[in-house]
Amino acid sequence: MLPRGFYERPAIDVARALLGKVLLHGGVSGRIVETEAYLGLTDAAAHAFHGPTPRTQVIFGPPGHAYVYLSYGIHDCLNVVAEPPGSPGCVLIRAVEPLTGIAAMRRRRHTDRLENLANGPGKLTQALGITLRHNGADLTRGALTLHEPSSAEPFEIAISPRVGITHNADWPLRFYIAGSRFLSRHLKPPGDATLKKHAQIDDIS
DNA sequence: CAATAGATCATCT
């Protein structure tokens, strides 16, 4: 079980440190392969940016708790509260690699494909059975917990801009395990994009 | 494979 102190540091540090850790709920677990940091009052993309509200108060509370919100009216998304009380940093869990309880995941997700069970913030909550009821839950004790992996193979951390936001869209606050098959988005091809533009130029001329 | 439309509702203005 990760101790409270694990979460009591800057959100960016927690986002990086959470990679490779294990998220467990009711016998169903996954290895975290993708996270995003949200910096609170200095970050217009963060829910906490406008100060505490009934919804976001948990982000301003003690670290090591869950902030779960409803996304686009449909999906429950899981955040981990970081930083000391009053400092509203948090980390969005964007993807996990299925480890245990895979049968239950397949049932909840209505799909068999391993790579499609929990490769997105809305998908992993559905796969693990995490809902708005877990908002405010203490991650250091209770049904929803985080752990050190039993076997830790080394991995490389890659960085990119965050996904799906309109503010600070260029801030490099998304962290993921390089080469993982379980990411919410696949890597951009290394080449440039000039080839595509030719077609449009040809159309005009 | 890439782009896009539609679903759907708690939260805040």
Place this chain on the structure above:
DNA sequence: GATGATCTATTGC
């Protein structure tokens, strides 16, 4: 009354 830290199916190349 507008707005998303998304997902899926569908359409178009």
